[in-house]
Amino acid sequence: MPIVYPTKIEMPALDPVERRETWDEVAVGYTVERALAEARRCVQCQDPVCEQGCPVGVPIRAFVRRVALGDFEGAAALIRTKNVLPAICGRVCPVEHQCEARCSVRGRFDPVGVGRLERFVADWERANRANGGAPAVAPRPEKIAIVGSGPAGLTAASDLVQLGYQVTVYEALHAIGGVLRYGIPEFRLPKAIVDEDVERLRALGVDFETNVIIGKTVTIDELLGDLGYAAVFVGTGAGSPKFMNVPGENLKGVYSANEYLTRVNLMRAYSFPEYDTPVKRPTRAAVIGAGDTAMDAARVSIRLGAKETHVVYRRTQAEMGARAEDFKRCGEEGAIFDWLTAPVRFLGDDNGCVRAMECIRMELGEPDESGRRRPVPVEGSEFTMEANLVVIALGTNPNPLIPLTTEGLETNAHGCVVVDPETGRTSREGVYAGGDIATGAATVILAMGAGRRAATAIDEYVRSRAAAAA
Amino acid sequence: MATILERRELTPVTKLFVVRAPLVARNARPGQFVIVRVDEHGERVPISLTDFDPEAGTVTLVVQEVGKTSGLICRLEEGEEMLDLAGPLGQPAPLPDTGHAVLVGGGFGAGAVHPIARELRRRGVRVTSIVGARTAELLILRELLEPESDEYLPCTDDGSLGFKGFTAQLLGQMLDEGAGFTVCYAIGPMAMMRAVAETTRPYRVKTLVSLDPIMLDGTGMCGACRVSIGGETKFACVDGPFFEAHAVDFDQAVVRSKMYVDEERLAVELAAAGR
Numbered sequence: 104m105p106i107v108y109p110t111k112i113e114m115p116a117l118d119p120v121e122r123r124e125t126w127d128e129v130a131v132g133y134t135v136e137r138a139l140a141e142a143r144r145c146v147q148c149q150d151p152v153c154e155q156g157c158p159v160g161v162p163i164r165a166f167v168r169r170v171a172l173g174d175f176e177g178a179a180a181l182i183r184t185k186n187v188l189p190a191i192c193g194r195v196c197p198v199e200h201q202c203e204a205r206c207s208v209r210g211r212f213d214p215v216g217v218g219r220l221e222r223f224v225a226d227w228e229r230a231n232r233a234n235g236g237a238p239a240v241a242p243r244p245e246k247i248a249i250v251g252s253g254p255a256g257l258t259a260a261s262d263l264v265q266l267g268y269q270v271t272v273y274e275a276l277h278a279i280g281g282v283l284r285y286g287i288p289e290f291r292l293p294k295a296i297v298d299e300d301v302e303r304l305r306a307l308g309v310d311f312e313t314n315v316i317i318g319k320t321v322t323i324d325e326l327l328g329d330l331g332y333a334a335v336f337v338g339t340g341a342g343s344p345k346f347m348n349v350p351g352e353n354l355k356g357v358y359s360a361n362e363y364l365t366r367v368n369l370m371r372a373y374s375f376p377e378y379d380t381p382v383k384r385p386t387r388a389a390v391i392g393a394g395d396t397a398m399d400a401a402r403v404s405i406r407l408g409a410k411e412t413h414v415v416y417r418r419t420q421a422e423m424g425a426r427a428e429d430f431k432r433c434g435e436e437g438a439i440f441d442w443l444t445a446p447v448r449f450l451g452d453d454n455g456c457v458r459a460m461e462c463i464r465m466e467l468g469e470p471d472e473s474g475r476r477r478p479v480p481v482e483g484s485e486f487t488m489e490a491n492l493v494v495i496a497l498g499t500n501p502n503p504l505i506p507l508t509t510e511g512l513e514t515n516a517h518g519c520v521v522v523d524p525e526t527g528r529t530s531r532e533g534v535y536a537g538g539d540i541a542t543g544a545a546t547v548i549l550a551m552g553a554g555r556r557a558a559t560a561i562d563e564y565v566r567s568r569a570a571a572a573a
Numbered sequence: 574m575a576t577i578l579e580r581r582e583l584t585p586v587t588k589l590f591v592v593r594a595p596l597v598a599r600n601a602r603p604g605q606f607v608i609v610r611v612d613e614h615g616e617r618v619p620i621s622l623t624d625f626d627p628e629a630g631t632v633t634l635v636v637q638e639v640g641k642t643s644g645l646i647c648r649l650e651e652g653e654e655m656l657d658l659a660g661p662l663g664q665p666a667p668l669p670d671t672g673h674a675v676l677v678g679g680g681f682g683a684g685a686v687h688p689i690a691r692e693l694r695r696r697g698v699r700v701t702s703i704v705g706a707r708t709a710e711l712l713i714l715r716e717l718l719e720p721e722s723d724e725y726l727p728c729t730d731d732g733s734l735g736f737k738g739f740t741a742q743l744l745g746q747m748l749d750e751g752a753g754f755t756v757c758y759a760i761g762p763m764a765m766m767r768a769v770a771e772t773t774r775p776y777r778v779k780t781l782v783s784l785d786p787i788m789l790d791g792t793g794m795c796g797a798c799r800v801s802i803g804g805e806t807k808f809a810c811v812d813g814p815f816f817e818a819h820a821v822d823f824d825q826a827v828v829r830s831k832m833y834v835d836e837e838r839l840a841v842e843l844a845a846a847g848r
C-alpha cells in the first residue's frame with residue numbers, strides 16, 4: 104500500500120478579508136501539481152466504496168487514477184459518462200455526505216478530495232476545450248418538452264438530445280439554470296460555468312425557450328396535445344419560500360432568501376445602479392436558518408457591506424444542513440453563529456423598516472419525527488437583536504402551479520409530485536418528473552440523477568409507443 | 574423577445590404598445606399581467622394586459638412613466654423589441670355571469686379595466702365604467718373602453734370633462750342615489766383603490782382591487798409581492814393581483830411600495846444625467 108498523505112491537499116482560496124470586497128470565486132481550484140498530489144492519495148481500493156456514495160455513480164476510482172497518471176482528458180471522459188455538469192457538482196456537491204463520506208481512507212486520514220478533483224478535471228477540460236461535440240446520433244422525430252432549467256431539466260435535456268430527440272426546455276425566468284442561476288452566488292459558482300454548460304447543450308441542439316411559464320403560458324395538456332410533444336419532463340424545483348408567520352414579517356428589509364439571492368444573483372443588484380434592480384444594503388444583517396441557502400445569504404450580506412452578520416438557528420451546529428466547506432468559509436468571513444436561537448417577532452421603525460428582532464433561546468428536547476432533537480423555547484430567555492436586514496432561509500416548498508393546472512397529476516401531502524423513483528413516471532401518462540419538485544428541496548446531484556433516470560424512462564416509453572404504433 | 578408593432582402616445586407620460594406575443598395572447602384572461610424586462614441590465618416589471626388578441630398573436634400594454642424602468646419602456650419605438658416578456662401571470666379576475674358591475678380606472682387602469690369590461694358584457698353583465706384623470710387631455714383610451722361599457726363616465730379633477738372630482742366621489746354619489754351595483758372592480762393608483770374601497774364598504778358592494786406591490790419574478794418564487802389580506806399573507810403575483818378590497822391592509826401595502834424610494838430616485842437622477 105502506498106504511503107497516504109494524512110490530509111487533503113489544500114485548495115487555494117482568496118484571503119477572507121479580501122473576500123468581503125469581491126464577488127469573485129472564493130475557492131481558486133487546484134493547480135496541476137496539487138491535483139496530481141491529491142489524486143495520488145487515492146489507494147485505488149479493490150472495492151471502491153466511494154462510488155456507492157455518489158448518487159449518479161461517477162466512476163471515481165477510475166477517473167482519479169487517470170488524474171494521477173496525468174491523463175486529464177481521459178478522466179474527463181470517464182466523469183462525463185455519468186455526470187454532464189461536473190464543473191458544477193465538483194463545486195457544490197455536499198461531498199462530506201456523499202462520495203467522500205464513504206472513502207475508505209477516511210477515519211484514519213482525510214478522505215480523498217473527490218469533489219475537488221472532479222472540479223479540477225472539469226475546469227481543465229473547459230480550459231483546454233477537449234471532448235468537443237458528442238458523437239452524432241440518428242435523429243428521432245419525437246419532440247420532448249422539459250419544464251424547468253435547473254440541474255434536473257438540464258440533465259434530462261442533455262441525455263435526450265444525445266439520444267436523438269428534438270428537445271425543448273421551457274423556463275419561466277429569463278435565464279437558464281434554476282437555482283444554479285438565481286440561488287447559488289457567483290463567489291461559489293461563477294455564472295460563466297453555468298453559461299458554458301448551457302451553451303454546450305445548445306450546441307448539441309437543445310432549444311431553450313425562456314419566459315414561458317408552463318401552466319400559465321402553455322399547459323402540460325397543450326404540450327402533449329396541440330403542440331405535439333411525445334413526453335414531458337417536469338423539473339420545476341421547490342421554489343416557493345416558507346415564511347414564519349410571526350408579527351412584523353412584512354416589514355421593509357425582511358426578505359425571503361429566494362428574493363434576496365435572486366435580486367443579487369439573477370438581477371445583479373450588487374452592481375446597482377449599473378444594473379437596475381435594487382437591494383437593501385445591510386449594516387447589521389440577520390439570517391434565519393442554517394442550510395446552504397442561509398450560508399449563501401450571510402456571505403452575500405457580508406459582501407453587501409454588513410458590519411455584522413448573524414446566522415440565527417433554532418438547533419445547533421450538529422443539526423445544520425449546510426455543506427461543511429461553506430459553513431467554514433462563512434465563519435472565516437466573519438459571520439457570527441447564534442445557535443439555539445429563534446426569532447419571535449420583528450420590530451420596525453417609524454418608516455416601516457425592520458430595525459431589530461425579538462429572539463428566544465431554545466434547548467434541545469426529545470427527538471421529533473425527523474429524528475432530530477426538537478428545540479424547545481427556554482422561558483424568559485427573550486432578548487432583542489438589532490438588524491436592519493433580515494433574511495428568512497427556512498426552506499422552500501414545491502411550486503403548486505403545475506399540479507394545479509395539470510389534471511390527474513398526483514401530489515403528496517407536501518405538494519411534491521408523486522413519482523416512481525426508478526423512472527420518474529407520474530400518475531399522468533407521458534409526464535415524468537424529478538428533482539426538487541418530486542423530493543422537496545434536496546441537492547444538485549440528486550436532481551441530476553433524477554433527470555438522468557427519467558430520460559432513460561422517457562426514451563423507453565417513446566420507443567415502445569413508436570413500436571406499438573408501427 | 575417581443576417586437577413592438579405599434580406605439581401610441583396617449584399622454585406625454587403614458588404610452589400604448591401593441592406587442593407580438595402569440596403564446597401570451599393565446600391563454601390570457603381578463604385581469605392578468607405580464608412581466609417585462611427592457612435590456613440586459615433591466616429590472617423585471619409587471620404590466621397589466623390592456624388587451625390581447627389570440628388571432629393576431631398580440632397583447633396591448635399601457636405604460637405610465639413613473640421611474641427609470643417605466644421611462645425606458647416608454648422610450649421604445651415601433652419595430653424595437655422588449656427583451657423579455659413573460660405571462661400571462663396572476664389569477665384571472667373573478668367575474669360573475671349576472672348583475673351590474675362598476676369598473677373604476679385611473680392612470681394605466683383606464684386601459685387595464687378594458688378586458689374585464691369586454692368579458693363581463695359578453696357574459697351579459699351590465700357595465701358602468703368610471704374613468705378619472707386630472708384634466709380632459711389626460712383622459713386616456715375612451716375609444717377602447719366606451720364601446721365595451723353600457724355607461725361610460727369620465728371624471729376630471731378640474732371639471733374639464735364629465736364629472737368634476739375624483740372617481741370615488743362619483744362612485745359614492747351614485748351609490749347614495751341608489752345605483753344597484755352588484756360588484757366593483759378598481760385598477761389604478763393605490764390612493765384611488767383605497768378611496769374606492771372606503772366608498773363601497775358601507776354599501777357592502779363586493780369590491781375587487783388589483784394590487785400592484787413591488788414584484789420580482791412574478792411566479793411565486795420570492796415573496797417580494799406579499800400583501801396582507803384579512804390578516805393573512807398572500808403573494809399578489811400568484812394569489813392575486815385581485816383581492817377583496819375590504820380585507821386589504823392598505824397601510825402596509827403603501828409602506829412596502831416605498832421600500833426602494835431612495836434607490837429609485839438615484840436611478841432616475843443618473844438616467845437623467847445620461848449615466
Ligand SMILES: Cc1cc2nc3c(=O)[nH]c(=O)nc-3n(C[C@H](O)[C@H](O)[C@H](O)COP(=O)(O)OP(=O)(O)OC[C@H]3O[C@@H](n4cnc5c(N)ncnc54)[C@H](O)[C@@H]3O)c2cc1C
Pocket residue numbers: 195196197250251252253254255256273274275276280281282283286287315316317318338339340341342364395396399426502504505537538539540544545546547548550
Ligand atoms: C441558495 C441555495 C443554495 C444551494 N446550495 C446547494 C449546494 O451547495 N449543493 C447542492 O447540492 N445543492 C444546493 N442547493 C439545492 C439545489 O440547488 C437544488 O436541490 C437543485 O437546484 C434542484 O434542482 P431542480 O432541477 O429540481 O430545480 P431548480 O434548480 O429549482 O430549477 C427549477 C427551474 O424550473 C423553473 N420553473 C418553475 N416552475 C416553472 C414552470 N411552471 N414553467 C417553467 N419553468 C418553471 C424555475 O424557474 C427554475 O429555473 C441550494 C439551493 C439554494 C436555494
Ligand SMILES: Cc1cc2nc3c(=O)[nH]c(=O)nc-3n(C[C@H](O)[C@H](O)[C@H](O)COP(=O)(O)OP(=O)(O)OC[C@H]3O[C@@H](n4cnc5c(N)ncnc54)[C@H](O)[C@@H]3O)c2cc1C
Pocket residue numbers: 606616617618619620621622635636637638639640641642643644681685784785786787788789814829830831837838
Ligand atoms: C400586477 C401589476 C400590474 C401593473 N400594471 C401596470 C400597467 O399596466 N402599467 C403601468 O404603467 N404600470 C403598471 N404597474 C406598475 C409598474 O409595474 C411600476 O410602475 C413599475 O415597475 C415602476 O418601475 P420604475 O422603475 O419605472 O419606477 P420606480 O422608480 O422603480 O418606482 C416607482 C413606483 O413603482 C413601484 N415599483 C417599483 N418597482 C416595481 C416592481 N418591480 N414591481 C411593481 N411595482 C414597482 C414602486 O412602488 C414605486 O411606487 C403594475 C404593477 C403590478 C404589480
Ligand code: SF4
Pocket residue numbers: 156157158159160161163186192193196198201202203217218221548
Ligand atoms: S458527482 Fe458529487 S457525489 Fe458524485 S463523485 Fe462527483 S462530487 Fe462526489
Ligand code: SF4
Pocket residue numbers: 144145146147148151152153154163164167205206207208215217
Ligand atoms: S474509496 Fe477513497 S481511496 Fe478508495 S477508490 Fe474511492 S476515493 Fe480512492
Ligand code: FES
Pocket residue numbers: 787788789790791792793794795796797798799808809810811
Ligand atoms: S413577485 Fe416573487 S413571489 Fe410574487
